[in-house]
Amino acid sequence: MSVLIIEDNVSLATLISMYLSGEGIENEVVHNGFEGMARLNEREYDVLLTDIRLPKISGTEIFEKAKTLYPDMPVIIMTAFGNIPDAVKAMRDGAYDYITKPFENDDLLKTIKKAIEVSSIRKENSRLKQYMKDVNTPRMAGHSPAYLAMIKLADTVAPTDAPVLITGESGTGKELTARYIHGKSRRADKQFIAVNCAAIPEQLFESELFGHKKGAFTGADRDFKGRIAEAEGGTLFLDEIGEMPITVQVKLLRFLQESEIQPVGAGLPVKVNTRVIAATNKDLKSMSEKGTFREDLYYRLNVFPVEVPQLSRRREDIAELVELFSKKYGSKVTFSAEALSKLENAQWKGNIRELENTVYRICILKGQGVVAGEDVPTEASGDFAYSMNMVLPEDGLDLEEMEKTIIARALIKFGGNKSRTAKYLNIPRHVLLYRLEKYDME
Structure with missing residues (x-):
């Protein structure tokens, strides 16, 4: 329990602080609005108790600042009899309560204890709301x-x-x-x-x-x-x-x-x-x-x-998605580089839904251990025959253009790295360099 007291009357502030301390309520005292603002910028308190009339920065300004910084923190306004309309306005704007000077110690203590209870309830509600927000926000994965x-x-x-x-x-x-x-x-x-x-x-x-x-x-x-x-x-x-x-x-x-x-x-x-x-x-x-x-x-x-992009536009996310889905289904498997490569190169016409179902199936069949390349279902293997399955045009095919397209796409896949591209295409590096020069693709 912590209370920040902002009161320019030093004697009154000291008496309030001593009384609350005697009741086991931790408190801090400042005597002007500037100091009050500084303390609020440093930390949140369970309750703010502030005079409405303060030099330089008024209690109303402090209340507005507190409301912005800590919406769950109850604010109690102290006011002289003639300033009651200001206190009532502050309550309309969200202050918890006000107390009129001079006041009885018991009345002050009762008001502060109720405010502390309200503060505790509000904070618990905020925690529950955040928990619900976290629960209701699905796990997403990707960096493409x-x-x-x-x-x-x-x-x-x-x-x-x-x-x-x-x-x-x-x-x-x-x-x-x-x-x-x-x-x-x-x-x-x-x-x-x-x-x-x-x-x-x-x-x-x-x-x-x-x-x-x-x-x-x-x-x-x-x-x-x-x-x-x-x-x-x-x-x-x-x-x-x-x-x-x-x-x-x-x-x-x-x-x-x-x-x-x-x-x-x-x-x-x-x-x-x-x-x-x-x-x-x-x-x-x-x-x-x-x-x-x-x-x-x-x-x-x-x-x-x-x-929402199709999976073919975010192939670099597939490894993360595979890990996410395998964890989702409580599997104890890990995927080898070969298995991941096959999954990354598959067509996935059914997009993420198809990928998830495939990973689920692999997890069930494998149970535990390392998923090897041969464990990936044939229809999702991404092998050449499958990935190149297409209808041939009646008026002929430009094989040279097709080769250029494949090389270009492979270079993009490996960020222009020629050694990795050559390895991926199963040709020596010097053959790839020859093809690049031949097709003016340098």
């Missing part, structure tokens, strides 16, 4: 430019209430990104409600999102809040939003604009504070131009677009 660019956008938009449209191929981790944004937001300790728009029958869509009143339609035997209201204070994630019926899109647009919904069968709209994050693997702009998705809703959702 594409991944870091995506995370930077997610971190930028997370603290706001702006709608977010997450785009990307199937299996890239759009819902995980949505949960990451929610976990980094001020809503992290509230609900994250995920709705798969492709899984809801069209006739039930409106009721599922906006709720309904009992008797609104056949089978409505009770009131239902709806997903938007269930996510009150938190985040609603609309996955595959391109599958949402046009008739429901109109109502969703109204909710985004007005922050209110009208359940089926209800007479009046209801205000709801819910953030919306949507995701799609479709081209909503193209759909809006064709009339299969509302253009106004597209622009309302696309306030802040976040693209």
Whole structure:
């Protein structure tokens, strides 16, 4: 327990300090606003007890500073009878209580002890909120430019209430990104409600999102809040939003604009504070131009677009992802360089979802020990025959151009290191140098 006392009356400040010390309450005393500000900049106290009228810096200014630095710290204002309106205003602005001079010692002690209890409760609530925030923020892994660019956008938009449209191929981790944004937001300790728009029958869509009143339609035997209201204070994630019926899109647009919904069968709209994050693997702009998705809703959702890159654009993250997934499934295996190389060179048309399932399968089959190259499933081996599986054009193929492309991509893969590139291509270094000179690729 610690109390900071700011009082310019030295005798009164000394008496208060001695009394609190006698009651086992640690305290510090300063006699002006400057010293008070300096102490607050150094540390947080359980309670701040300050006179409202101080020389140079007023108690009101100190209270405002304390509120900014330590929102959970209760502030008690000491005031003379004539300054009560100032103290009342401070309470309206968030001060815990005020006490009028002259006061009884018992009254002061009672007020401070209650404030200390409140401080303890507030700090515990803050710890719980932080814990919930940590729990709700999924573990992400990667260091590739594409991944870091995506995370930077997610971190930028997370603290706001702006709608977010997450785009990307199937299996890239759009819902995980949505949960990451929610976990980094001020809503992290509230609900994250995920709705798969492709899984809801069209006739039930409106009721599922906006709720309904009992008797609104056949089978409505009770009131239902709806997903938007269930996510009150938190985040609603609309996955595959391109599958949402046009008739429901109109109502969703109204909710985004007005922050209110009208359940089926209800007479009046209801205000709801819910953030919306949507995701799609479709081209909503193209759909809006064709009339299969509302253009106004597209622009309302696309306030802040976040693209999740496909795994082929972040191959340098695969080793980290493999480690993450193997730990997730409690495996005792480690991956050899050969196994990692094969995983890094596979096509992964199913993106991260396919990689995770493959790692899970390997962990189950291997159990423990080192995963060798032959332990990697054939379909994910990244061998030449698999990676070059393609349809040959009817009008011929320029083999020289193909060789140049392969060499160029290999050089990029190894950062221009010619020795590693030659080893990777299974040719002597002098042969690679000859090819580079031949194709004018130096």
